[in-house]
Each structure stands twice: as C-alpha cells, then as structure tokens.
Amino acid sequence: xxxxxxxxxxxxxxxxxxxxxxxxxxxxxxxxxxxxxxxxxxxxxxxxxxxxxxxxxxxxxxxxxxxxxxxxxxxxxxxxxxxxxxxxxxxxxxxxxxxxxxxxxxxxxxxxxxxxxxxxxxxxxxxxxxxxxxxxxxxxxxxxxxxxxxxxxxxxxxxxxxxxxxxxxxxxxxxxxxxxxxxxxxxxxxxxxxxxxxxxxxxxxxxxxxxxxxxxxxxxxxxxxxxxxxxxxxxxxxxxxxxxxxxxxxxxxxxxxxxxxxxxxxxxxxxxxxxxxxxxxxxxxxxxxxxxxxxxxxxxxxxxxxxxxxxxxxxxxxxxxxxxxxxxxxxxxxxxxxxxxxxxxxxxxxxxxxxxxxxxxxxxxxxxxxxxxxxxxxxxxxxxxxxxxxxxxxxxxxxxxxxxxxxxxxxxxxxxxxxxxxxxxxxxxxxxxxxxxxxxxxxxxxxxxxxxxxxxxxxxxxxxxxxxxxxxxxxxxxxxxxxxxxxxxxxxxxxxxxxxxxxxxxxxxxxxxxxxxxxxxxxxxxxxxxxxxxxxxxxxxxxxxxxxxxxxxxxxxxxxxx
Ligand code: ARG
Numbered sequence: 308x309x310x311x312x313x314x315x316x317x318x319x320x321x322x323x324x325x326x327x328x329x330x331x332x333x334x335x336x337x338x339x340x341x342x343x344x345x346x347x348x349x350x351x352x353x354x355x356x357x358x359x360x361x362x363x364x365x366x367x368x369x370x371x372x373x374x375x376x377x378x379x380x381x382x383x384x385x386x387x388x389x390x391x392x393x394x395x396x397x398x399x400x401x402x403x404x405x406x407x408x409x410x411x412x413x414x415x416x417x418x419x420x421x422x423x424x425x426x427x428x429x430x431x432x433x434x435x436x437x438x439x440x441x442x443x444x445x446x447x448x449x450x451x452x453x454x455x456x457x458x459x460x461x462x463x464x465x466x467x468x469x470x471x472x473x474x475x476x477x478x479x480x481x482x483x484x485x486x487x488x489x490x491x492x493x494x495x496x497x498x499x500x501x502x503x504x505x506x507x508x509x510x511x512x513x514x515x516x517x518x519x520x521x522x523x524x525x526x527x528x529x530x531x532x533x534x535x536x537x538x539x540x541x542x543x544x545x546x547x548x549x550x551x552x553x554x555x556x557x558x559x560x561x562x563x564x565x566x567x568x569x570x571x572x573x574x575x576x577x578x579x580x581x582x583x584x585x586x587x588x589x590x591x592x593x594x595x596x597x598x599x600x601x602x603x604x605x606x607x608x609x610x611x612x613x614x615x616x617x618x619x620x621x622x623x624x625x626x627x628x629x630x631x632x633x634x635x636x637x638x639x640x641x642x643x644x645x646x647x648x649x650x651x652x653x654x655x656x657x658x659x660x661x662x663x664x665x666x667x668x669x670x671x672x673x674x675x676x677x678x679x680x681x682x683x684x685x686x687x688x689x690x691x692x693x694x695x696x697x698x699x700x701x702x703x704x705x706x707x708x709x710x711x712x713x714x715x716x717x718x719x720x721x722x723x724x725x726x727x728x729x730x731x732x733x734x735x736x737x738x739x740x741x742x743x744x745x746x747x748x749x750x751x752x753x754x755x756x757x758x759x760x761x762x763x764x765x766x767x768x769x770x771x772x773x774x775x776x777x778x779x780x781x782x783x784x785x786x787x788x789x790x791x792x793x794x795x796x797x798x799x800x801x802x803x804x805x806x807x808x809x810x811x812x813x814x815x816x817x818x819x820x821x822x823x824x825x826x827x828x829x830x831x832x833x834x835x836x837x838x839x840x841x842x843x844x845x846x847x848x849x850x851x852x853x854x855x856x857x858x859x860x861x862x863x864x865x866x867x868x869x
Pocket of ligand 1: 425428429430465466467618621636638
C-alpha cells in the first residue's frame with residue numbers, strides 16, 4: 308500500500324541497482340502541482356553516477372518504469388513523474404483501511420522497545436500551572452504516538468514533591484495554618500501559606516533559618532515533619548487526580564523527586580569514584596567548563612541535594628527498571644540548561660545510553676499576549692478552567708442541538724478536546740494564546756471542527772441503506788482523490804510526528820483531512836443511489852476511522868453524534 312516504496316522499487320529495478328533503495332526512497336517527493344502527478348523522482352543524484360544528463364535519465368526511465376498501480380510515468384525535465392492509477396490505488400487503500408480499522412497506521416519501528424515519557428510532573432502544594440497543562444497534553448499525545456509506532460510507553464509523573472520549599476511550607480503552616488482550611492481547599496490554602504511565607508520573610512529574615520531547619524528535619528526523617536509532608540502530598544494528589552480524570556490521562560508511575568531520596572547517596576558516591584566531583588564555594592559540583600556550560604550542582608553547602616541530583620538518580624533508576632531504549636522529558640524550554648547538564652553528566656559517568664535521552668521543550672501559554680503566571684495570591688485553578696470549557700461546550704450544544712442525547716458526556720469530550728487541540732495544533736516550541744472562545748469555534752482550526760467533521764461522516768453512514776454491503780470499487784473523481792492520498796499518508800505522518808516528537812504533525816493532519824472531506828461533502832452527493840454509492844460510503848467510513856484514530860492519538864474523543 309506504500310506507493311512511494313513501490314515506485315522506488317520500480318525505479319530500483321530499472322536502474323539495475325545503480326542506486327540502493329535507501330538512497331532512492333528519501334529522494335522521492337510530491338510534484339508541486341497535482342496536475343504533474345503524484346510522485347516525483349529527481350534524477351540529479353544519478354547524473355554523476357551514470358555520466359548522463361538528468362533530463363535524459365528521466366526520459367529513459369519514463370519509457371521503462373511501469374506497473375499496474377501507475378497510470379503513466381512522464382519525464383518532466385530532470386524529474387521522473389508518476390501518476391497513480393486512481394481506480395486501482397483508491398480501491399486498495401479503502402480496502403486496506405476498512406480491514407485494518409483502528410490499527411491502520413500502526414508501525415513496527417518500536418516493536419520490542421520501551422520508551423519512558425516523563426510528563427506533567429506538577430509541584431506538590433502549588434497550583435497546577437498552564438505550563439504543566441502543556442506538558443501533560445503534549446506528553447500524553449507523544450506516549451500514544453509512541454505506542455502507535457510499536458513502543459511500549461511508560462508514562463511517568465515525576466512529581467515535584469521534595470525540596471527546600473517544603474521547609475518553608477511547614478514553617479508557614481506551623482505559624483499560620485489551619486487544618487480545617489487545608490482540608491477544605493488544599494491547593495489554594497497551601498499555596499496561600501507558601502506565598503505568605505515569601506511575604507513575611509522580607510520582614511522577618513529568621514523565617515529562612517526556620518525553613519531550613521524544617522527541611523533538615525524532613526530529610527532526616529523527623530516524624531512530625533514527615534507527617535505534614537505526607538498529608539500535603541496526598542491532598543495535592545487528590546486535586547491533581549481531578550484534572551487527570553477530566554483530561555482522561557493515566558500514569559504508570561507517580562515516583563516523584565522524593566522517591567529518589569534513598570537513591571542519591573549511591574549517585575554521589577559514583578560521581579566521586581569516577582572523579583567527577585569538584586568543590587565550588589563549599590558546594591559539590593560537576594564541572595562543565597569544557598562544554599562551555601555552568602557547573603551542575605550536586606550538593607549544597609549544607610549537604611542538601613538538588614533537583615539535578617534527583618534527576619540523575621531518576622535517569623539511572625529508570626534505565627535499570629524499565630530498560631528503556633528511549634527516554635523523553637516533556638518540560639518547558641526554560642529548563643533547557645538543566646537537561647543539557649543532566650545529559651552531559653550522565654555521559655561523563657560513562658552511560659552511553661545518555662544519547663537516547665531527549666528533552667522535549669515547549670513554549671509558554673499567553674493570556675492577552677502576556678505570560679500567564681500564578682501571580683501572588685491570585686490563583687486560577689486549572690480544574691476551573693477545564694470545567695469552564697466544558698460548560699461553554701454544553702451551552703454550544705444546547706443552542707445548536709438541544710435534542711442530543713448524552714449532552715453532558717459529549718460536552719466533556721468537546722470542552723476537553725478544545726483545550727487539547729488548541730495546544731497541539733501549534734508546533735510545541737511556539738507560545739500559544741489562551742482563549743476559550745477561540746478554542747471552541749465550529750469553524751477554523753479547532754478540535755470541535757474535526758470532531759464535527761467526524762460526526763458528520765458518522766451520520767452519513769447511519770443514513771446509508773442497510774443492504775449496502777460496502778463492496779468497494781475504485782473512485783476516480785477529483786474530490787475523492789485528495790482524500791485518498793491524505794488517507795494514505797497517515798502512516799508517514801505518524802512516523803514523522805514521532806521522529807520530531809511533534810504531536811502538531813498529527814493535529815495538522817486531521818485538520819487537513821477534515822477540510823478535504825468537507826469539500827467532498829459539499830460537492831458530491833454521497834448517498835445518491837448509483838453504482839458508486841458503496842465506494843463513496845467506504846471512503847466516508849475510511850475517513851471516520853482515520854479521524855477517530857488521529858484524535859485518539861492526540862488524547863481527544865470523537866463522539867458519533869454532535
Ligand atoms: N516539577 C518540575 C517543574 O514543575 C518538572 C519536572 C520535570 N521532570 C524532570 N524529570 N525534571 O518544574
């Protein structure tokens with residue numbers, strides 16, 4: 308079914324193996340204008356080898372290359388252009404997709420391989436930020452896409468549940484906290500205490516010592532400190548769980564920073580043994596001058612470990628535990644340096660697998676062009692934002708299709724889908740503007756537009772005569788052909804999206820397929836009672852399969868009625 312491959316094979320045979328398949332395949336492109344054919348092979352590379360002009364090679368190839376799936380080949384200057392046989396190719400494509408169903412597009416590149424994906428990873432006792440939302444949505448999509456490529460994906464939530472901030476929090480709680488208030492509204496209240504600490508410490512610097520004292524207590528296992536920490540952690544997790552529930556996202560592991568407490572000593576010893584530690588102002592660091600980077604901080608003056616120390620321990624632990632072949636970290640671009648340092652230190656430790664670690668950075672979410680930050684005291688809870696999106700979606704449905712059954716359920720799919728799609732349709736390194744009304748538009752590049760297209764296609768299938776047996780024949784009209792070609796691109800799209808760790812490739816793809824389908828729907832009477840009806844319905848069915856699967860990869864549900 309891969310015509311690029313088949314076209315390459317024909318050329319390979321005709322060239323009498325002057326070029327390898329591996330050399331031919333990447334050369335094959337699509338002609339700029341579709342009137343020039345479906346496939347193009349530039350002959351420049353061959354010119355040298357064969358000591359002939361590219362034009363002449365193209366000419367000669369056009370006389371030789373032929374196959375049933377090709378209607379014709381022509382020389383267009385230095386290019387060999389191939390026109391696919393619409394009749395044969397469309398029939399095969401639709402048959403294939405309808406046979407494979409949701410497995411269509413699955414690849415085997417990652418078979419027997421494991422990938423760990425570190426994503427979401429919010430910080431305990433702090434609000435779940437917009438940045439964490441991006442990490443959650445991008446990470447989940449990349450985990451799904453990895454699985455589609457055959458990998459076993461391990462979803463890891465590296466919770467920020469350790470660090471000096473817990474000394475501050477305990478101090479603040481001891482001074483001003485109330486158990487009742489925390490129980491009632493954990494994140495809001497804990498964050499409020501944290502903010503108060505920062506306000507008060509300016510007037511009462513001794514609070515800083517107190518915080519350090521409590522963190523020390525925590526690190527040395529003091530019961531009182533541990534109990535409080537545990538409680539804060541549990542309450543926070545309950546809140547985060549609500550968000551994951553709304554987004555329909557699950558993790559294989561919640562081993563966060565605290566999990567590595569008893570694993571860091573070994574790492575520090577190993578660094579020492581490998582002669583990588585040096586002293587700097589009383590702290591212990593790994594020097595990275597040769598790499599032109601600031602040193603990686605391993606231990607503070609007072610012996611306390613750091614974020615990087617825990618990440619070192621985590622990487623080594625994950626390699627041992629999961630035997631990963633690849634490992635992604637979905638974390639904002641502001642942590643680029645941290646990951647550069649982390650990977651370099653692992654390399655210096657002699658871990659060749661450090662080459663398989665990848666930081667997958669992303670941009671900010673902006674509100675009215677400005678960076679959204681949880682400014683002092685003013686906390687927008689993400690849970691509320693998602694609920695608002697669902698609510699707006701509900702009103703939308705109520706206005707447009709009040710008779711719809713399962714309105715609540717569908718509103719959830721649409722509201723959540725809107726937020727996810729709005730994030731993923733952009734290349735992740737771009738900043739994105741957060742605007743709920745924009746996200747929920749019916750027209751334009753929204754999740755709703757794709758969901759709506761899918762539902763429209765489903766509704767056509769429901770109207771199809773029941774005796775229709777879906778005997779699939781070829782389609783040759785000019786409205787179905789772009790759809791067929793786009794459908795055939797799906798496996799390549801998945802591969803590319805994984806290679807680039809870029810879920811937007813899939814998001815843009817489902818938009819394109821939707822647009823093409825809607826054009827088709829506008830011009831062609833799909834249900835007309837003629838000989839091609841069952842073929843057209845097979846095309847519609849293929850579109851529903853691929854749209855639904857594409858959305859699933861992004862983490863979005865596709866309701867059949869909207
Ligand atoms: N909790 C961190 C933060 O909010 C993100 C952790 C990312 N993962 C990691 N292994 N460092 O900034």
